[in-house]
Amino acid sequence: MTDTRHEDVVRELRRTVERQQRELEMHRTELEQTNAGLLALHAEVERQRQRSAFLDDVSRSVSASLRGHEVAEALVGLVIREGVATSADVWLLGDDRRVHRQPRPGGKPDAPVQRVLATREPVTAPGRALVPLTVGPILLGVLDVRRDGQEFGEDDVAFVAAVAARAAVGLRNAGEYERERELAERLQRAMLPTLDTPGDLELCARYLPAARGVNVGGDWFDAFTRPDGSVVLTVGDVTGHGLDAAVIMGKLQNALRAYATEGHGPAETLRLTHALLRGWHSPLLATAVVLELWLETGRIRWANAGHLPVFVAGEDGAVRALDQPNAPLMGVPFDFVIHEYETALRPGDTALLYTDGLVERRSRPIDTGMDRLAEVFETVCGLATDEAGDRILAEMLDAADHDDDVCLLLCRWAAKEAELPA
Incomplete structure (x- = not known):
């Protein structure tokens, strides 16, 4: 009898240990998942912080000049320097409704650029994202960004659209200043x-x-x-x-x-x-x-x-x-x-x-x-x-x-x- 009770106690002790080990492993797994979630959340918060800071940089950069080509040059330089794209162009609608490429003059808008101008909706192509530059109902042009060997996802396109929204304000201000400057100069020279x-x-x-x-x-x-x-x-x-x-x-x-x-x-x-x-x-x-x-x-x-x-x-x-x-x-x-x-x-x-x-x-x-x-x-x-x-x-x-x-x-x-x- 004594041996039987001893074996029963040992078996019960083993079951208790096994149950505690299973619970410990479950808690360890939950902890690892929580840590992973916290790390992912921290990474996302940091990514959003960096994007917000970048958008602020865009606003400052495009507001530093009152010349349209300088605004476009600053925007392109910023998106390339910060790794948003490996190359970029800004296609601007002139007063004559012709489309001009900045900061690299020349060239004609291709089908994706024409599609954005016609629909005012973002367009993606292999390694390329194009978004409209608009201020309210006014269409100013197209921001055209490219990446080597990497596609643009929906989140990337949304971010590029946010960049374009900030840049469009600076481009509109530059266009208005340039038109007023030209008119004032013509008026003054005439007088x-x-x-x-x-x-x-x-x-x-x-x-x-x-x-x-x-x-x-x-x-x-x-x-x-x-x-x-x-x-x-x-x-x-x-x-x-x-x-x-x-x-x-x-x-x-x-x-x-x-x-x-x-x-x-x-x-x-x-x-x-x-x-x-x-x-x-x-x-x-x-x-x-x-x-x-x-x-x-x-x-x-x-x-x-x-x-x-x-x-x-x-x-x-x-x-x-x-x-x-x-x-x-x-x-x-x-x-x-x-x-x-x-x-x-x-x-x-x-x-x-x-x-x-x-x-x-x-x-x-x-x-x-x-x-x-x-x-x-x-x-x-x-x-x-x-x-x-x-x-x-x-x-x-x-x-x-x-x-x-x-x-x-x-x-x-x-x-x-x-x-x-x-």
Whole structure:
């Protein structure tokens, strides 16, 4: 009996151990599955975090430029660098409804691109995914991405579509800015005058729009002969940019010419123009300098409302600035006194009127730009005015992108004999 009970206890103990081992193995399996699930969840969370960060990078990159081809170039570079694709193209619909490839110009859209344009739905092909670039109801083009030896799944296509949605906003903004820039530039060029050069004067005028964005529309120059034979030279700049500045510029230029043609002196011309601008209740302000020249004597009279000083260079290269105290900008909400000054040119002297886009840079103080302009003017004042104007632009802008539009007006009093005032 004792042996039998002992065997029964042993069997029961074995069953208990076996049951506990089975339960332990079951718990171990559940734990492994839980760990695997947690790892998978962590990997998915990290993947989604990386994708969200990438989409933020896309938004920042496509917002960094206001040129469509630069936006497309930034987008393609980003999707390749981050491994979303091994190559990519952006097919953009132009205003003429033609499709243009960026950032690699040339080529014609194939059947998959045409299908996306027609249906506005994503399309997949071997190693390729194409999604529409849309903002609301507006179709801008197609984002075309490729992978070497790897297909795009549904999740990949959805992600590429999210990338396209972010990029489309930047492309739309760039397109709107480019259209406004073109319109403002065309409007401004149409309003700039053709110079009628009188005897004893050599005139040169140059206008360059801003190389970037819509910073165009506010600068103007003018030169005309009044009925009394005197010549009026003006250069001005409206604050702000784009169409509003271009429209105000055109109005101010015409008003200033009309006041001066009536016979008002420089100070009174600026005062009347200031009062007119205030009456328009525009938030924009303007600077201008008006200079009168009597060809018989070389006498000049000028007034300045918030503008940069005129430079005068002699035949010997000596440069001086007409930097007497200025009046405030035109359009400020108060009246002010505008002082008028007078001096004389010598035969062969050249006056230089210009706007701040020629001398002002974000990377340097404006005084540095003014000093540089004086140096350049000194070296070119012996050249013909057309050549001197081109040289000044080349030296001052240094062939780099400039953020503001630029006007300059050169006037050389070419009289050989003159009765100069005592």
